[in-house]
Amino acid sequence: MLEDHTTTAPSPSEWPAAYPRGYAVVDVETTGLARDDRIVSAAVYRLDARGEVEDHWYTLVNPERDPGPVWIHGLTSDVLEGAPLFGEVAGEFAERLAGRVLVAHNAVFDWQMIAREYARAEREAPVRQRLCTIALSKELRLPLPNHKLESLAAHFGVVQQRAHHALDDARVLAEAFRPSLRAAAAGGVRLPLLECRPLTEWQDRPAPRIGQQAGGRGGYGGYGGGYRPTSWRPSRKRPACPYPNPGRYEDGGRLRQGMRIAFSGDTSVDRELLEDRAAEAGLHVATSLSRLTSLLVTNDPDSHTSKVVKARQFGTPVVDEAAFGQLLRDVEPAAGDGPAAEGDDAPASGEEAAAER
Numbered sequence: 511m512l513e514d515h516t517t518t519a520p521s522p523s524e525w526p527a528a529y530p531r532g533y534a535v536v537d538v539e540t541t542g543l544a545r546d547d548r549i550v551s552a553a554v555y556r557l558d559a560r561g562e563v564e565d566h567w568y569t570l571v572n573p574e575r576d577p578g579p580v581w582i583h584g585l586t587s588d589v590l591e592g593a594p595l596f597g598e599v600a601g602e603f604a605e606r607l608a609g610r611v612l613v614a615h616n617a618v619f620d621w622q623m624i625a626r627e628y629a630r631a632e633r634e635a636p637v638r639q640r641l642c643t644i645a646l647s648k649e650l651r652l653p654l655p656n657h658k659l660e661s662l663a664a665h666f667g668v669v670q671q672r673a674h675h676a677l678d679d680a681r682v683l684a685e686a687f688r689p690s691l692r693a694a695a696a697g698g699v700r701l702p703l704l705e706c707r708p709l710t711e712w713q714d715r716p717a718p719r720i721g722q723q724a725g726g727r728g729g730y731g732g733y734g735g736g737y738r739p740t741s742w743r744p745s746r747k748r749p750a751c752p753y754p755n756p757g758r759y760e761d762g763g764r765l766r767q768g769m770r771i772a773f774s775g776d777t778s779v780d781r782e783l784l785e786d787r788a789a790e791a792g793l794h795v796a797t798s799l800s801r802l803t804s805l806l807v808t809n810d811p812d813s814h815t816s817k818v819v820k821a822r823q824f825g826t827p828v829v830d831e832a833a834f835g836q837l838l839r840d841v842e843p844a845a846g847d848g849p850a851a852e853g854d855d856a857p858a859s860g861e862e863a864a865a866e867r
């Protein structure tokens with residue numbers, strides 16, 4: 511039973527009518543942080559409109575590969591061997607997510623891991639919105655020393671029993687989310703809800719065998735997940751774009767070969783597939799955003815990711831994924847051959863890469 515750490519709560523008449531009718535507080539443990547890593551356990555606490563617990567659910571998941579950082583999540587290959595595959599629990603998982611806002615700490619990560627698992631299973635997660643408790647704590651201006659779950663829990667007097675156990679992490683988050691939700695309602699704070707776009711296409715890579723990757727116990731390296739502390743996904747080396755940068759995209763016009771294209775946030779088509787299509791069309795896929803970037807593609811132009819913030823500062827044109835897909839159908843050939851333009855398109859830092867992916 512969750513304890514109530516709220517000292518004051520809005521009356522029924524004060525509760526914002528625009529707030530969601532239910533929440534699914536989620537935590538997943540994984541083999542790593544890369545795009546081809548897998549879920550090894552998942553937990554969901556279903557909450558009503560005011561944050562009261564309705565029920566909770568937990569499952570192990572056989573990742574069909576090395577479990578990754580056993581010293582973190584404690585789930586060995588022997589423990590996971592008899593666990594169900596994700597496809598076998600996808601329906602039950604979906605029942606607990608349906609019609610609710612997904613709530614998680616660093617929600618973009620949990621959502622993307624879930625979306626990828628459903629895409630592999632050729633299904634779609636029934637989630638349309640997510641709420642990140644990190645973003646909510648910022649909206650509430652909570653006096654936290656950092657944005658770790660343990661700091662949020664300590665602020666509300668919530669005691670963690672088993673860190674990195676999906677069920678206990680979900681319980682702790684649910685306990686911390688309820689007073690956060692009530693504080694937001696009492697203060698008339700608009701909840702930082704973001705759209706969830708299920709993956710409509712997925713391209714998986716074979717999982718590396720145990721010991722195939724280098725690395726040590728300081729991270730997930732050396733295990734099937736291939737976690738890099740500085741990135742959510744392994745870097746991909748592409749051939750240099752053979753066309754010079756013709757400048758910025760103009761609204762209502764056509765893309766031209768050589769234009770620098772950057773991506774930010776969730777995409778309904780797997781990000782790497784979009785990047786491949788852009789490169790095949792003769793566009794320069796940029797890993798960061800600079801004054802030379804021709805166009806930013808994002809489905810969330812109001813977010814605070816570093817690329818979106820820089821796009822506002824530089825006046826970089828922005829389109830969503832659907833519009834970009836239309837533009838890709840008619841890319842104008844380069845005006846002439848020549849070397850690609852030099853620029854400050856350096857790889858994103860580890861912190862920026864994590865925020866963007």
